[in-house]
Amino acid sequence: MKTEQAGKKPATPKAKKTPVAKKAAGASVRARNTVKVQQAVVALTDKEQQFVDEYLVDLNGAQAAIRAKYAESSARQTATKLLSKAHIQAAIAVARAKQQQRTEIxxxxxxxxxxxxxxADARELTELIVVCCRHCYGKGHMRQRTQIERDFAFELWCGEGEDPDGFPEDGGVGFEPNREPFENCPDCGGHGYPRVVLKDTxxxxxxxxxxxxxxxxxxxxxxxxxxxxxxxxxxxxxxxxxxxxxxxxxxxxxxxxxxxxxxxxxxxxxxxxxxxxxxxx
Structure with a gap:
């Protein structure tokens, strides 16, 4: 009968790999995309992940299925089936959240x-305002001019050889185009004239x-x-x-x-x- 050598420990049996160890050992294998569905981690197939990626492009299920290489003849039915699955819905929700974070949309x-x-108040862009006419505040409700208009007309009058003292002053100067219409104006009847104003954007x-x-x-x-x-x-x-x-x-x-x-x-x-x-x- 063989005896054990002194000081030599008996060999221990080789430990079996636990599920965690097996997972670590298989790290070189390309991992699939996974999502969490009700506390459970569910793996998506490559085609399912591609469908999710394509669905985010235009939110068109049938077109996403076609671009993900599913059969075109049954793309609509395939999309409906995929979109009804909880793990696909979860993957889309996660992907959309990441997309929103990237784009800030x-x-x-x-x-x-x-x-x-x-x-919004559209009047910040344009306004239709009603202003006085040329006769509202002129002397005797005759046509009123600004000072620049009067001076220009006076130069033309004199340039044609007319007597400066005979220049028609009409309703005088001081026309202000933004004044309110005069209620009893004989020319516009107090209604004034409309004017479109464009605002500075x-x-x-x-x-x-x-x-x-x-x-x-x-x-x-x-x-x-x-x-x-x-x-x-x-x-x-x-x-x-x-x-x-x-x-x-x-x-x-x-x-x-x-x-x-x-x-x-x-x-x-x-x-x-x-x-x-x-x-x-």
Whole structure:
């Protein structure tokens, strides 16, 4: 019988690799993308991850499926199936959050922009004001001129050899184009004349900046372009769920009448089991 050598420890059995050790040993293998779904980590296949990446491009499920190399003939059905899976939804949510962080585009920012457009005062961009006419404040309600206009007309008068003392002063000088119309003006009847005023876009408030879409030079003059307030308001309505509440409150009058007839709710009509017009006993 063999005896053990003195001082030599018996060999211990080789320890088995634990799941953690196996995972570390397989680190050289390309890891798949994973997401957390209800405290569980779920791995996405390569095609699923590609679908998620493509979906973020335009939020079009069918096109994302096609670009992710799924069968084009069933792309719509494939997209519907993928988008119904919890781990795909979680992956999209994570990817969108990262995208928003990179681009600084958030729902709050979009809603704030829409709110600015809805509440913006368009008069910061252009104004239609009513001002006095040339006769409102002239002497004897005759045509009034500014000092520069009077001096220029006087030079022309004298340049044509006319007597300076005979120069027609008309309604005199001092015309101010921004004054309010004179109530009893015989020329404009106190209504004045409309004038369009374009505002300096460098001095706009944040709301007016959101509303402003640019300017366009046309043969009729400058056209100020704006974003649609109605479109911005519709976005806010959808976000607040106002359309949904409206739909819930809407009642179909025909359905209501039929329900009342069937239940015999005291409206004078009662359901019958036999119809004598059709010969039923």
């Amino acid at each position: 958030t729902a709050d920012r979009v809603l704030r922009e829409a709110w600015n457009q809805v509440t 460098r001095k706009l408030s944040p709301g007016a900046v959101s509303l402003f879409a640019g300017v366009k030079q046309t043969k009729f003059g400058i056209e100020v372009q704006t974003h649609s307030k109605d479109a911005a308001m519709e976005k806010l309505f959808k976000h607040l769920g106002l359309y949904e509440k409206d739909n819930q409150q809407r009642v179909d009058p025909l359905a209501s009448l039929l329900h009342g007839l069937a239940s015999g709710n005291g409206n004078g009509f009662k359901p019958v089991s036999r119809d004598p017009e059709h010969g039923e006993d």
